[in-house]
Amino acid sequence: MLLYHDTRAPNPRRVRIFMAEKGVAYDAIEVSIDAAANRTPEFRKKNPLALLPVLELADGRILRESMAICRYVEELHPDPNLFGGDPWERAVIEQWSRHAELELLIPITGVFRNTNKYWNGRIKQIPEYAEILRELVAGRFDWIDGELATRPYLAGSRFTVADITALCGIDYGKLSGIAIDAATHPHLAAWHARVSGRPSAKA
Amino acid sequence: MLLYHDTRAPNPRRVRIFMAEKGVAYDAIEVSIDAAANRTPEFRKKNPLALLPVLELADGRILRESMAICRYVEELHPDPNLFGGDPWERAVIEQWSRHAELELLIPITGVFRNTNKYWNGRIKQIPEYAEILRELVAGRFDWIDGELATRPYLAGSRFTVADITALCGIDYGKLSGIAIDAATHPHLAAWHARVSGRPSAKA
Numbered sequence: 242m243l244l245y246h247d248t249r250a251p252n253p254r255r256v257r258i259f260m261a262e263k264g265v266a267y268d269a270i271e272v273s274i275d276a277a278a279n280r281t282p283e284f285r286k287k288n289p290l291a292l293l294p295v296l297e298l299a300d301g302r303i304l305r306e307s308m309a310i311c312r313y314v315e316e317l318h319p320d321p322n323l324f325g326g327d328p329w330e331r332a333v334i335e336q337w338s339r340h341a342e343l344e345l346l347i348p349i350t351g352v353f354r355n356t357n358k359y360w361n362g363r364i365k366q367i368p369e370y371a372e373i374l375r376e377l378v379a380g381r382f383d384w385i386d387g388e389l390a391t392r393p394y395l396a397g398s399r400f401t402v403a404d405i406t407a408l409c410g411i412d413y414g415k416l417s418g419i420a421i422d423a424a425t426h427p428h429l430a431a432w433h434a435r436v437s438g439r440p441s442a443k444a
Numbered sequence: 445m446l447l448y449h450d451t452r453a454p455n456p457r458r459v460r461i462f463m464a465e466k467g468v469a470y471d472a473i474e475v476s477i478d479a480a481a482n483r484t485p486e487f488r489k490k491n492p493l494a495l496l497p498v499l500e501l502a503d504g505r506i507l508r509e510s511m512a513i514c515r516y517v518e519e520l521h522p523d524p525n526l527f528g529g530d531p532w533e534r535a536v537i538e539q540w541s542r543h544a545e546l547e548l549l550i551p552i553t554g555v556f557r558n559t560n561k562y563w564n565g566r567i568k569q570i571p572e573y574a575e576i577l578r579e580l581v582a583g584r585f586d587w588i589d590g591e592l593a594t595r596p597y598l599a600g601s602r603f604t605v606a607d608i609t610a611l612c613g614i615d616y617g618k619l620s621g622i623a624i625d626a627a628t629h630p631h632l633a634a635w636h637a638r639v640s641g642r643p644s645a646k647a
Contacts, residue, residue, distance in 0.1 A: 289587055306539045310535075
């Protein structure tokens with residue numbers, strides 16, 4: 242398997258952490274978003290949306306979208322499972338996985354896109370919209386801190402794909418001044434230390 | 445099973461169509477977003493995010509998030525499957541399901557939120573941001589029209605959950621003046637007629 246990724250982007254990191262948790266080996270090619278290597282006609286043949294990550298199989302088949310890639314890898318390498326072991330656990334993990342994406346990763350990415358000088362001149366930025374997202378994320382931190390008061394990981398007693406998404410989202414927030422304040426959100430901070438301490442977090 | 449929904453919102457509709465395709469019976473309670481019934485302390489016990497849909501099981505367990513609900517129903521009622529029958533098919537359906545959500549449903553919902561008078565005074569609207577989303581969706585229509593030139597459904601030769609998400613997203617666009625122009629996007633228009641003609645589309 243060949244993974245097209247950018248070491249600095251949050252979505253490819255989700256796949257790299259997932260692979261590391263599974264102990265799955267793969268080849269990787271860096272596609273620099275900074276150098277617009279994702280926007281070349283050649284790369285657009287692999288992904289017309291010019292997004293990363295992309296997985297290419299040995300027979301040439303292409304798979305886009307971080308969660309489609311992770312689910313496929315889970316099927317090929319079921320242990321340890323990160324999407325759940327029975328119907329109800331899979332449903333709860335999916336619920337938290339979506340919360341992590343829709344309430345953290347996506348809005349946090351939106352703050353970056355609409356405020357960081359990196360995107361200045363590349364896209365039309367609306368800092369006013371970023372402030373709305375920033376406020377939303379602050380509220381989600383409050384909520385998730387309360388949730389994590391009751392259990393060590395987002396979806397329950399063990400580490401799952403939901404934690405991977407939340408970690409990649411929150412860490413990406415550092416570039417936009419979004420950080421966990423341990424005094425205000427002690428449970429979220431403890432969770433962050435817990436998941437960041439796993440070897441996979443360096444992937 | 446008891447489904448909390450709002451007949452006019454796109455995410456509950458995804459679940460209703462999914463249930464109809466499966467032939468699964470369920471009870472339903474309308475939670476009017478218009479009347480702020482989703483924002484009461486009582487409903488927030490079921491979903492602190494005040495979002496719909498929510499599924500409540502007979503034993504009181506609660507599941508939030510449309511796709512978590514659909515996946516759980518798929519596990520209980522596997523035939524006909526709408527998430528795929530083997531690892532590769534499941535991966536491809538997941539890829540298209542995410543494209544349908546991230547590239548159609550979510551931006552189209554964003555246009556509505558930032559322009560419709562319904563939200564005026566309820567949230568801070570940024571019409572300028574809606575225009576960015578509108579342009580993005582127009583580009584996605586171009587892309588998906590080309591994809592649908594090669595096959596009858598988003599993920600391949602048969603109807604899947606990816607088509608449900610795309611249908612709910614595109615139909616919701618009507619409220620914001622987003623519509624398929626059959627002259628420009630004939631394949632997308634033919635697909636829309638095909639999926640809208642299924643009995644489940646009325647659910």
